[in-house]
Amino acid sequence: MLFNSIDFAIFLPIVFVLYWFVTNRNLKLQNAFLILVSYIFYGWWDWRFLSLIAFSSVVDFLVGLKMGGLEDPVKRKRLLWLSLIVNLGFLGFFKYFNFFTESFTEAFSFFGSEINARTLNIVLPVGISFYTFQTLSYTIDVYRKNIEPTRDALAFFAFVSFFPQLVAGPIERAAHLLPQFYYLKKFSYDEVSYGLKKMLWGLFMKVAVADRLAIYVETIYGHSDLHTGISFAVATIFFAVQIYCDFAGYSLIAIGCAQMFGFDLMENFRRPYFSATFKEFWSRWHISLSTWFRDYVYIPLGGNRVSKARNYLNLFVTFTVSGLWHGANWTFVAWGALHGTFQCVEKGFLDGLRIKVPHVLKVALIFLFTCVAWVFFRAVNIGQAMYILQTIFTRPGTSLYFGDKGMFAFSILGMGILFANDYVQEYRPKFRLLHNPYPAVRFATIVFLLVYIVGLGVFDGSQFIYFQF
Amino acid sequence: MVTIIKKLAVIAVCFLIIDQAAGLFLDLCRDKSPDGRYYKTKHSLETSDEDVVIIGSSRGEMNYNPFVIEDSLKVTAWNASRGGQGLPYFHAIQNGILNRYVPKIVILNIEGSMLEHRRFLAEAGFLRPFYQGHPEIQPILNEISYFEKFYNRLRLFSYNSSYYYLLRPYLIKGLDGRREDKGWKPRDGRIHEIFLRDTTEIVKDTEPLNEGAVAEFEHIAKTFKEKGSRLFIVVSPNYQVYEDNTPTINYLRNFAKSNQIPLLIHSNDTTMIRNPDFFIDPDHLNRQGSTYFTKKLIGEIRPLLTASL
Structure with missing residues (x-):
């Protein structure tokens, strides 16, 4: 959904009213509601790619939790690598697969060798670079012990998918945005x-x-x-x-x-x-x-x-x-x-x-x-x-x-x-x-x-x- | 929350008052326009009564000299074409004209690959200033988006970005088509040397036809015929581009044959397409080229008219 579309002009007031009148007494309800509307916001473009956000969120939430209970640096690093491979793997596949394939093919043909590399017809998921970097920053910060891992799954999922900044940033850091999902919001004129x-x-x-x-x-x-x-x-x-x-x-x-x-x-x-x-x-x-x-x-x-x-x-x-x-x-x-x-x-x-x-x-x-x-x-x-x-x-x-x-x-x-x-x-x-x-x-x-x-x-x-x- | 709602309501009311007031002023500017595109469109939709009407895009607007038609056929002629437009605009103009009268002759300029491309629906938004007063064009503009009928209640939206060309004729006349040129936009001068070349490109498109464009074209052509206008479909020449075997032209040949509508193809006219003196740019004829082309066209149309009488 685009901010400059009529869809968003209808979506925003509905979400705003429901958020402040229906979910305003319960934090979990408020966060669950934000996840729901964020997924609707993203799925409006292509619902199939919601699975990528959900999968990244699950992996990084579990990696964070597991990492928080470990002191062994080797094991912590392994978990960090897991998060990096999953997130950068998605990014690399969807965004750079064809680019690198074509570049290698061109480089080989420049030096006189012909190789037959296939490119794929890949649709680039909107905003993948943004939410990947946001969720990566969480696991890296947990690894570095800059932040404590969250045990609140709803807050974490809402942090990763928060619709205003999901597709084009700002790329928020967990240390700044995640704690904002820990307390109930009060309406302020x-x-x-x-x-x-x-x-x-x-x-x-x-x-x-x-x-x-x-x-x-x-x-x-x-x-x-x-x-x-x-x-x-x-x-x-x-x-x-x-x-x-x-x-x-x-x-x-x-x-x-x-x-x-x-x-x-x-x-x-x-x-x-x-x-x-x-x-x-x-x-x-x-x-x-x-x-x-x-x-x-x-x-x-x-x-x-x-x-x-x-x-x-x-x-x-x-x-x-x-x-x-x-x-x-x-x-x-x-x-x-x-x-x-x-x-x-x-x-x-x-x-x-x-x-x-x-x-x-x-x-x-x-x-x-x-x-x-x-x-x-x-x-x-x-x-x-x-x-x-x-x-x-x-x-x-x-x-x-x-x-x-x-x-x-x-x-x-x-x-x-x-x-x-x-x-x-x-x-x-x-x-x-x-x-x-x-x-x-x-x-x-x-x-x-x-x-x-x-x-x-x-x-x-x-x-x-x-x-x- | 109540304060926010109250303030938003006050802002909305003020905005709507300004919008409607601006609309009144802009409507006046449109209706009194001394020349240019808004005068032309208003005449096409509301006051035209000429025997011959030419409909097309910029090629239609520049390539057809109505004075040649008037002198040759002893009729009145009006060039209702508009640059940057496509089939939805043609359709809207057709509705506006047929709502009032049936022209004797209609010359429909179709480009050699027009039916392979998109319909230029968004460009028909140019007609929005006429939306409220012309129910006959509303179904076409409503295709742009579902919300078009709501958007056009805002007068500022209807006139969005039109102000320059709406107000300029009041300051400088004749820049956007003179009233006395009967809708024609003659251009003086010769094609720029950067476009000059010795070889002719033979276009061999393989693009599939656009179903929406074909359906709209058929509707326009068949409606003119049903209403009793003599319709001539014309493909005009482009500089050093030979078009005779495109999907659009091949389709036009079949359509014209099965519907007994004359099709006059000039995009294969090598005497014209190879002569740079006839062109102002690769796609448009200059005054000299336009006059020559229209004379040649009328030479083909006249016997067809006589034969049908």
Whole structure:
């Protein structure tokens, strides 16, 4: 079920009313209800894949319980491996089987050998990368003795399948989210009000900005042989904003939705395009994933407590793997590797420089380099990405393709509103509109956003980009 | 909980008041539109009474010169085609026209692979500003989604994203089709050199026909015939693309033969498809090409009309 669908618009109020009026006196009932509606939410897309979530939940719950009763590190490690094999096995099979098969076949044929490898017609279960990482973090944290294993099966199943963040995050840690299923929720006007406002802004980001920009981006990237460098450059900037609004919008809806049910999810985006360094960018972009990779990949590799060269390698490997997490395509690997390279260069060369660069220029440069990396993220293959970059830098041309001028104008308008909002949040927080101290301002903002969404939103039922990951 | 419900109710009421007020203003802009796509659609649905009506997508809109038809056949002509549209739009326009009168001649422009592709149903959402006032087009738009009939009660939804093209004719006239061009959108100039090539691509599609598209096409064609219009199905030319043996064209041949409807295929007309001077882009004729093509077409239509009299 998509957040921007009529199905969800019907689903949410029903669940909300039942949650607060029927299940509000009993914790077990409340958690059981959340599991039920979460499974309905996920099964709406394809009920067959519910078995994967259920199986992962059972395995990790039992592994956690068993691990909690053991002190022998060898046995604990065996249990951890069991969880890793099950979860990463599912992920590897559904997401990467065909990718690796095709890559090996191509590699062999490159060296002159022909091998006959079969690919399978595999449907990628929506959100498998997200809930796999969430449930994995539980077993790893139990293994590391960072958290106590839970004995409450209902709470654990609800933690793994909690519908607001099940399919595209934020990827929550057990230490933060799981304890929230241990106590009965009390209705709070403020929580619901904040939650609704976050959902409204998230919906604006998705349907009024991201989906609007997507039309232009698709027109240019979908016919890359027909366009000039300027058009590619504009489309790439549009894509940078599109993917931000698509994913940050989804995260905000998820966070707001969870808040309506009394849950606090972690912040996932904090105006990333105002970053003045790559390090800062990654502390603002997809925070739940970047901290996951920091804690479970970068630090176990040695983090920065190793030699400089090894530290750079650790950074590079972490970002490259994070690229692969995004999708089974070399374009994502290249995107991750580019960000790894940016980080290494920044850490190795730029941090020590004593040249004073204006903040605004730093922000612009980071945005520019981020856009270069986005070309790989958006292109269908490495060849197209290279062609687009080459065209931008060597054959910019003189004509900009506008496509439908109305759509183009509304894209600019949407980005303008987004930029104004993010600027105010970043630098002038007291002028925030949705959370303004004056009720009339808050009220007018809400009505304006509703009018804008209905009048200028895109209602083609498009999926959130990150669902495919 | 009560506070939340009360506040949500106040917001909803305010939103609905703004929505209806904006709707009144937008309806006025639509109805008084001096030219452009909303003037054209309103005329097609509400006031057209021409003897000849051309229905198609952007190829229909650019490739058929109504003045040539008027001069040659001594009739009145209106080009009701609309760029970016497909069979659902044709169907809606047909309903709007037949609801009021029966044109003597209908020229239906079908593309060489049109019946193999999706129906372009979502694109017919362009007609939403006319949804409330035109019950005859509602069943077609209702196919877009089950909730369409509810969504369209919101006037802002009906006019979603239309504002640029709705308001622009009031500021700049003639950019989106001039009123005096009778629905035709002539384009001056020649195809860009990046599209120029010496070889002709011979299209050999193997795509299966789309059942929904075929059913809708048959309905449109048979309804015009039943109502008494002389229907001509035309496949117009594309630059350096030779289409004569696609599943769509082969199906059209059988359909036209069994239903005794003239089918005029010009996507195999090498004198046209190989001449870059006739095209503004690979898919559309320029003013010169359109005039030449329409004259040629009328040369084929005239004897068929005479024979039937």
